[in-house]
Amino acid sequence: MTSAPPVADTGLATRQSLARGSLGITLLHAERAQRGLIPWEAVHQRLADVRPLIDGREASLFLGAPAMAYVLHLTAANSDRYPGALHALDDIVAAHTRRRLAAAHTRIDQGRYATFAEYDLLRGLTGLGALLLRRRPAGDELKTLLKYLVRLTEPVAGPNGQPLPGWWVGHDPADRKAATPGGHANAGLAHGITGPLALLALARRRGITVDGHNTAMTRICHWLDHIRHSDHRGSRWPRWISRTGPAPMRPAPMRPAPMRPAPPSWCYGTPGLARAQQLAAIALADKNRKRMAERALLHCLTDPDQLDQLTDRGLCHGLGGLLRTVQRVAEDAETPTTFTDRLPALRERFLILNPSKDPGFLQGTAGSALAFQSAEPGSGPATDWDACLLLC
Numbered sequence: 001m002t003s004a005p006p007v008a009d010t011g012l013a014t015r016q017s018l019a020r021g022s023l024g025i026t027l028l029h030a031e032r033a034q035r036g037l038i039p040w041e042a043v044h045q046r047l048a049d050v051r052p053l054i055d056g057r058e059a060s061l062f063l064g065a066p067a068m069a070y071v072l073h074l075t076a077a078n079s080d081r082y083p084g085a086l087h088a089l090d091d092i093v094a095a096h097t098r099r100r101l102a103a104a105h106t107r108i109d110q111g112r113y114a115t116f117a118e119y120d121l122l123r124g125l126t127g128l129g130a131l132l133l134r135r136r137p138a139g140d141e142l143k144t145l146l147k148y149l150v151r152l153t154e155p156v157a158g159p160n161g162q163p164l165p166g167w168w169v170g171h172d173p174a175d176r177k178a179a180t181p182g183g184h185a186n187a188g189l190a191h192g193i194t195g196p197l198a199l200l201a202l203a204r205r206r207g208i209t210v211d212g213h214n215t216a217m218t219r220i221c222h223w224l225d226h227i228r229h230s231d232h233r234g235s236r237w238p239r240w241i242s243r244t245g246p247a248p249m250r251p252a253p254m255r256p257a258p259m260r261p262a263p264p265s266w267c268y269g270t271p272g273l274a275r276a277q278q279l280a281a282i283a284l285a286d287k288n289r290k291r292m293a294e295r296a297l298l299h300c301l302t303d304p305d306q307l308d309q310l311t312d313r314g315l316c317h318g319l320g321g322l323l324r325t326v327q328r329v330a331e332d333a334e335t336p337t338t339f340t341d342r343l344p345a346l347r348e349r350f351l352i353l354n355p356s357k358d359p360g361f362l363q364g365t366a367g368s369a370l371a372f373q374s375a376e377p378g379s380g381p382a383t384d385w386d387a388c389l390l391l392c
Contacts, residue, residue, distance in 0.1 A: 012052075012054065013054070013063065015049065015050050016050055016053065016054055016063055016064050016067060016068065017062065017063055017067070017360070018061065018062040018063065018067040018070065018071070018361055018362075018388065019062045019063075019122065019360060019361060019362040019363075020358065020360035020361070020362060020363065020364065021360060022046060022049065022050055023050060023067050023068060023071050023361075024360045024361025024362065024364075024366050024367065025046070025359055025360065025361065025366045026043060026046045026047060026050075026071050026075075027071060027074065027361055027366065027370065027385050028361075028366040028367075028369055028370055029042055029043045029046060030043050030071065030074055030075040030383065030385075031074075031370060031373075031381065031382055031383055031385055033075075034077065034382035034383055035382050043075055047068075047071070047072070047075070050068060053065045053068055053092075055092050055096060059096055060122065060123045060124065060127050060128065061121065061122070061127030061128060061130060061131050061388055062122050062123070062127060062362075062388070063123075065089055065092045065093060065096070066089075066093050066096065066127070066128060066131050068089060069086065069089035069090065069092075069093055069131060069135060070131050070134070070387075070388055072085060072086050072089065073086065073131075073134055073135055074383045074384070074385060077382075077383050086135075090135055090136060093128065093131060093132070093135070093141075094132075094136065094139065094141045096128070097125070097128050097132065097141045097144075097145060098141060098144075100118075100124075100125055100128065101125065101141075101144055101145060101148055103118070104118050104119070104125060104148055105148065105151075108151060108152075108166075111156070111157070112170075113156070113168050113169055113170040113183055114152065114166070114167055114168065114169050115169055115170075115171065116169060116171075116174065116186075116191045119149075119152055119167060119195075119196065120190065120191045120192070120195055121189065121190055121191070121195040121389075121390060122190055122191065125145055125148060125149070126149070126195040126196050126199050126390075127195075127388070128145065129142060129145045129146070129149070129199045129203075130199055130202075130387060130388060130390055131388075132145065133199070133202060133203055133206070133208075134384075134387060137203075137206060137208060138208075142203070142208065143208070143210055146199075146200065146203055146208070146209075146210045146213065147210045147211070147212075149196045149199065149200055149216060150200075150210060150211070150212040150213065150215070150216040151166070152166045152167055152196060152216075153165075153166050153167070153193075153196070153215075153216040153219045153220055154166045154219075156168060158243070159182075164185065165185040165193070165223060167185060167186070167192070167193045167196070168183055168184070168185050169183050169184060169185075169186065170182075170183040171183065172184070173186065173191070173239070173240055174190075174191055180240065180242040180243075181242070181243070182242065182243040183242070183243070184240040184241060184242040184243075185223075185240060185241045185242075186239070186240045187224065187227065187237050187238065187239060187240055187241070187268075187273065188239055188240075188267055188268040188272065188273075189266060189267060189268070189272035189273065189275075189276055189389075189390060190266075190267040190268070190272075190316070191267075192239075192240065192268075193220050193223070194220070194224070194272065194273050194276035194277070195276075195390060196216075196220070197217060197220045197221070197276045197277070197279075197280050198275070198276040198279050198280075198390040198391075199390060200213060200216060200217050200280070200283070201217060201276070201279035201280040201282065201283040201284075202279060202390070202392075204217070204283035204284075205279070205282065205283055214283075214284060217280050217283065217284060218284065220280070221277065221280055221284075221286075221289060224237060224273070224277065227241055233261055233299060233303060233306075234261075234270075234295065234296050234298075234299025234300070234303070235270070235292060235295070235296040235299070236261050236262065236270045236296065237270070237273050238262075239262065239268045261300075261303070261305070261306050262309075263306070263309035263310055263317060264300040264301075264306045264307065264309070264310065264322055265310065265316065265317035265318070265321055265322070266315060266316060266317070266321030266322065266324070266325055266389060266391075267316045267317055267321070268317070269300075269317070270296050270297060270299075270300050270306075271297055271300060271321070271322050271325040271326070271329075272321075272325060273293075273296075274293040274294070274296045274297040274300075274325075274329065275293070275297075275325050275328060275329055275391055276390070277289055277290075277292070277293040278290055278293040278294060278329055278332060278333075279332075281293060282332060290334070291334070293329075294329060294333050294334065294338075294339075297325075297326070297329055297339070298338060298339070300322075301326065301339070301342045301346075307349065310322060310349075310353075311353065312353060312354075312356060312363075313350055313353050313354075313355060313356060313365075313368035313371075313372075314356060314358075314362065314363040314364065314367060314368055315361065315362055315363070315367035315368065315370075315371060315389065316362045316363050316367075317363075318353075318363075318368065319346065319349055319350040319353060319368075319371075320350070320367055320368040320370075320371035320372065321371070321389075322346065323343070323346050323347070323350065323371045323372065323374075323375045324370075324371045324374060324375070324386050324389070324391060325391060326339050326340075326342065326343065326346065327339075327340075327343070327374065327375060328386070328391040328392055343375055346375070347372065347375060347376075350368075350372055355368070356368065370385055370386075374386075
């Protein structure tokens with residue numbers, strides 16, 4: 001389960017939440033307005049109702065001023081809308097990023113473990129980096145943030161001196177039912193290290209690099225290789241590794257693969273990890289990894305047991321996320337039709353499932369509608385609305 005950013009004022013947070021509130025729903029309206037399906041006035045009114053903006057410690061790509069900047073960026077695509085608001089928000093995001101980076105480096109210098117809120121996509125610096133890559137790709141803040149991600153991949157010392165991944169967190173996963181005494185290293189796209197991997201790869205693809213850039217991507221990829229399970233059902237990865245599991249920084253010992261693969265979701269499942277590794281493989285010119293990642297996703301799509309585990313339409317851990325991920329993988333695949341030919345069957349599965357009562361973006365009807373309409377025959381998205389998922 002992926003957790004949305006917490007904040008004290010529920011009403012304000014709901015309006016400004018990209019994950020579950022008004023801003024996420026506005027993404028759907030902006031996409032439809034770009035297609036000429038609804039008037040722009042409906043989008044403008046929704047945006048006007050969001051203020052005042054959260055720009056304090058809790059602000060992230062999915063909450064507050066950065067979330068508003070992301071939605072305005074997509075709403076203003078190919079137009080001259082909101083130039084003043086976007087400029088002001090860019091400055092707010094830049095200052096917020098600098099503060100967050102200073103705190104992160106202080107934490108590393110003090111030898112403390114990371115937290116999701118520091119580095120991940122939903123609440124942390126990876127999400128801010130995804131926004132900066134769109135808004136200020138040539139800015140100092142993005143390069144400084146990428147340098148932080150490089151540092152994040154460097155091993156840290158555990159309590160007994162054993163090496164742990166630099167993204168090791170001292171708390172449990174977002175799913176509070178899973179206890180990991182002593183912490184864990186998370187592999188997911190939403191909260192784990194494949195979020196930074198995807199961001200590093202996307203930046204590299206745009207020609208934006210820092211010292212140690214490729215080394216950091218390679219270090220993450222090697223760790224993913226160490227924890228990967230491969231058998232007749234394809235390749236897949238555990239959601240996280242804890243101290244009670246295999247040695248976190250060394251190749252995992254031989255052990256039986258789980259009897260049942262995890263749900264093929266965007267947030268923690270094979271699809272999200274496959275897309276991140278496909279992007280990294282392209283950035284690193286690693287044909288073998290690209291082939292492995294694409295095959296891993298294909299195994300998901302041809303295994304009814306895995307597909308049957310997706311029981312909702314949502315982006316986070318439902319059919320919507322799989323639909324959009326498959327499309328993005330297809331765009332860069334060696335044989336795109338291998339994936340696009342699977343879309344009709346996925347759309348049928350999607351329609352069989354009941355719509356969510358949640359109107360939001362990440363787990364609700366706004367996100368699932370975006371995914372479904374983007375996957376309709378002859379219809380691509382009018383905006384890169386899924387950039388906040390690090391799929392593009």
